[in-house]
Amino acid sequence: MPSWTSPHIPVLPGVGLRPRLHDTARDALVDPVEGDTATLYVCGITPYDATHLGHAATYLAFDVLRRVWQDAGVDVTAAQNVTDVDDPLLERAEQRGLDWRELAESQTRLYREDMTALGVIPPEHFVRVTDAVQRIADAAAELERAGIGYRVATDDADGDDLYLSVDAARNAYWHLGATSRLDLGEMIRLSAERGGDPQREGKRHVLDPLLWRAAREGEPSWTTAAGHGRPGWHVECAVIATEALGAPVTVQGGGSDLVFPHHELSAAHASNLTPAPFAAAYLHTGMVGLDGEKMSKSLGNLVLVSELRAAGVAPALIRLALLERHYRADQDWSDARLDSARDRSARWSVAFRTAERASPTLPAAVETTLRSVREALADDLDTPRALAILDEAAERGTDDTGVLRHAVLALLGVALPS
Incomplete structure (x- = not known):
């Protein structure tokens, strides 16, 4: 499936620094890159809004990571x-009187438009679950043959559900x-x-996750090696x-609400299919709230990127406002942020007005500023500190403003007005 158009990223003088990142699994800063290549998997949307x-x-944080890696x-x-x-997509489609495929396609299209507007680098692989169903089913069947998956009797379905045994x-x-x-009690609560x-x-275990859901009347289903039905959640990401x-x-990423059960159990599936660790590091972003409540579809307190854009808010301002907070911190949204x-x-x-391409040899002052920005971003993507460094440079003036204008775009993804 096509993703979206890649933004222009200027090449900066010199070479950036490889970032040390907070790995949730180790609760420590690590450099997970081996050699000069990295892979990044960020869990995508369920397109019902x-x-x-x-x-x-979340997607801006991992976009900054890509930019910092590439600069290095x-x-x-x-x-x-x-x-x-x-399930949430099917429920929303029924509420709106839409075919679930129509709803998914329309919201995926809008997501692409939002990512393009925000200047997010597109993934090289952008995969719909419905395009990978047979491969996911093959993986589920493989886990069952290995004794890691098992069947649970189901009265209202065409066949039995297939679960993964966390013990096996x-x-x-x-x-x-x-x-x-996390401890067991907290896992059960979050599950x-x-x-x-x-x-x-x-x-067999309260936390065993669904591998394959047997077909129910009125639900989409496929005939596969795992039976007639559709995939469970965690196996989808493991396979894709x-x-x-x-x-x-190299990095498995997503919001902090995915730490458990999704990332925990995706790793269980993946490490039994490869076999290898699922990820060298796990990065998680904080939650965005509105008026003290987590912003979520279930609560209905969403601020939509598309609605801000329709109201005339420049996407660069949305991006800059969100980068004011560290990616791991929970944050509250308000119009004051814009x-x-x-x-x-x-x-x-105004301060970085010159737009000429940066020269290979830099005057000392701007070289110091660029190095400081790179150091901030190499320290677990510390965008608030990077912004503060650029604020200081804008206030005192610099000897090559074009370099910093390019740096703002290349590292932070923010296009400044001319």
Whole structure:
């Protein structure tokens, strides 16, 4: 499936620094890159609504990571899924009186438009679950043959559901809690809140995840090696990521609400299919709230990127406003954030007015500023510190403003007005 148009990224003088990143699984800063190549898998959208600012904050954080890696001479390949068949999508389509495929396609199209407007580098692999169903089913059937998957009797379906055994899935690369570092009680609580079914009778372990859902009347289904039905959630990402990028991926990324169960259990599937660790590091972004509440579709308190754009807000301002906070921090959104970004963009636009291509030899002052910006971003993508450094350069003046204008675009993805 096509993704979207890649933005222009200026080449900066010199070579940037490889970032040290906070790995959730180790609770430590690491450089997960080996050699001069990296792979990145960021969990994609379930397209039953347009891109909200929580989505945008996550995809912008990993876009900055790609830019910093590329500035450091690392060749990056990225993949992203679209979960275009899932319970929330089916429910929303029914509420709106739409065919689920029509809803998924329209919202995926709008997501592409939002990412293009925000200047996000597109993934090389952009994969709909519905385009990978047979491969996902083959993986589910393989896990069942290996004794890691097992059937649970189902009265209202065409066949029985297939589950993954977290006990049988334990291996040299994965055990329950390896990614999330959570205790069992917290895992059970989060599973119930985030799409799991710990209460399901017949399972061997309360946290065993669904591998393959047997066909129910009125639901989309496929005839596959795993039976007649559709995929579970976690196996989808495991298959799409490892098929596109190999294993381990350098970084598995997403919002902090995916730490458990999704990333924990995706790793369980992947490490039994490859076999290898699923990822060298796991990065997670904080949640975006509105008026003190997490911004989410279920709560209905969304601020949509498309609606801000339709209201005339420049996408560069949305991007700059979200980068004011560190990617791992939870943050609250307000119109004041846009006002701050608007003021900063105006100041930088005047201070970094020259737009000539940066020269290979840099005057000392701008070289120091560029190095400081690179150092900030190499320190776990510290965009607030990078912005503060650029604020200082804009205030005191610099001897090659064109270099910093290019740096703002290349590293932060923010196009300043002429």
